[in-house]
C-alpha cells in the first residue's frame with residue numbers, strides 16, 4: 416500500500432552537507448512528514464522553486480556558492496508566501512536577528528533537536544494551511560456579498576470584477592428595462608443573461624435568438640412569426656419566438672449584426688412593446704424582457720452608421736461588460752478543474768490530474784475564444800486521455816495552431832504570428848498588460864513550456880518569469 420504524502424506540497428531541505436540533509440530528512444520522515452526534497456547545491460534552489468511549488472523550506476546559512484543569507488533574500492522577494500526556517504550552526508544573536516529581520520519564519524541551531532525541528536515545520540505547514548484557508552474564505556466572502564449566490568452557481572469565477580458585476584446584476588435583475596451585455600465571444604454573456612432571468616422573478620421562459628447572419632425577413636419571421644400567406648410557403652400562421660418569451664426573457668445575441676430594417680423593428684419592440692408578424696398589419700404586443708448582447712464595439716458601428724443611435728440609446732439603461740478571460744487569468748485553474756470534472760463525468764472516465772507545466776501553459780495563453788475555447792480544449796484533452804496526468808500535447812497543439820493561424824478569427828483583439836514580422840494587430844492595439852501576457856504566452860509556447868528557455872527569450876530572469884506566471888495562476 417502506498418502512503419499518502421504529507422504535506423501535499425514538498426518541504427525543501429537545503430544544506431551543502433549530505434549527512435545533515437540525511438539527518439533532517441530522516442527526522443521529518445519519522446514524524447510523518449514524508450513529502451520532502453533535498454538539495455545540496457544552493458545554486459539550484461531558485462530553479463527548483465520555479466519548477467515545483469513547495470510548502471516550506473529548511474535553509475542552511477553557511478554554504479559555498481550562494482550562501483543562505485542571499486538565498487533567504489531571493490526567496491522572500493520572489494516567493495514571499497514560502498515560510499523559510501533557518502537551520503544553522505551560527506549561534507550568535509546578531510545572525511539570528513538579521514535572519515528574522517530578513518523575513519525568516521523560524522531559526523534553529525545545529526545540532527538540531529528532533530522535537531524543535533518537527534514543531535517548527537508543523538507550524539509552517541499550519542501557517543500555510545491558514546493562509547490558503549484565508550484565500551478561499553476571501554473568495555467565498557466576495558460571493559457572500561451576494562444576496563442570491565445560487566443564481567450564479569454555474570459561473571465559475573473568483574475575479575473581483577466579475578463578482579462586482581454579479582452584484583450589479585442582482586440590483587437590476589428585477590426591473591423591466593432592457594439590458595445590454597458586451598464582451599468578447601465566449602466570455603459567458605449568455606450565462607449572465609440566464610442569471611438575470613433567474614433573478615428577475617419572471618415566470619415566463621428564457622428564449623435565446625442569435626441574430627448573426629440573419630437577413631431582415633428571416634430575423635422577423637424567427638422573432639415575430641408570420642400570418643398565413645405572408646410569403647410563398649406560409650400556408651398557416653405561425654407565432655415567433657417572441658410569443659414563447661411572453662412573460663419571460665428574450666435574449667437577443669449578436670445584435671451588432673442586425674440589418675438596418677431589423678434594428679427599426681427591435682427599436683419599436685423596445686419602445687412600444689409592439690411588433691408586427693410578417694404579412695400582418697395589426698400590431699401585437701409583447702411583455703418579454705429584452706436582454707441584448709454583442710461582441711462588437713457598438714461605438715465603432717455607430718461611427719460607421721451601421722448601428723442606429725436611437726436603438727443604442729434605448730439599450731444603454733443597464734450595461735454590463737464581461738471582461739475577457741485573459742484579464743482574469745486567476746479564473747483559469749478554477750475553470751480547468753470545473754471542466755475536467757464535467758468532461759470526466761460526461762465521458763465516464765476517471766478525473767486526470769493536471770501537471771504544473773500544463774497549468775503554466777494554460778495561465779499564459781491569450782484565449783481569443785475565451786472560456787468557450789478553454790472548455791473545448793479541456794474536453795478534447797480529456798477525451799484523448801488514457802492514463803496518468805492529463806497530457807499537454809493536444810493543448811499545446813491547439814495553442815500552436817491558434818497562434819500560427821493568427822487567432823481564431825473571432826473577436827481576437829490581437830492577432831499574432833510566430834514568423835516575421837512577429838506581431839500584427841487586427842481590431843485594436845492590445846494594452847501594455849495584454850501585450851506582456853501575449854509575449855509571455857508566445858515565449859512559453861516557443862520554448863515548449865520550458866521557463867528557463869522562455870525567460871532567456873524574454874530577456875528577464877527565470878525568477879521574474881516564474882513570478883509573473885505564478886501571479887497569473889494564483
Ligand SMILES: Nc1ncnc2c1ncn2[C@@H]1O[C@H](COP(=O)(O)OP(=O)(O)OP(=O)(O)O)[C@@H](O)[C@H]1O
Pocket residue numbers: 569570571572598599600601602603604605606607668709710750786787790
Ligand atoms: N465563468 C464560467 N464558468 C463556467 N462556464 C463558463 C463560464 N463562462 C463561460 N462558460 C462556458 O463557456 C461557453 C460560452 O459561454 P457563453 O455562450 O455564455 O458565452 P457568450 O459570451 O455568450 O459567447 P458568444 O458571444 O459567442 O455568444 C459555454 O459553454 C459556457 O457554459
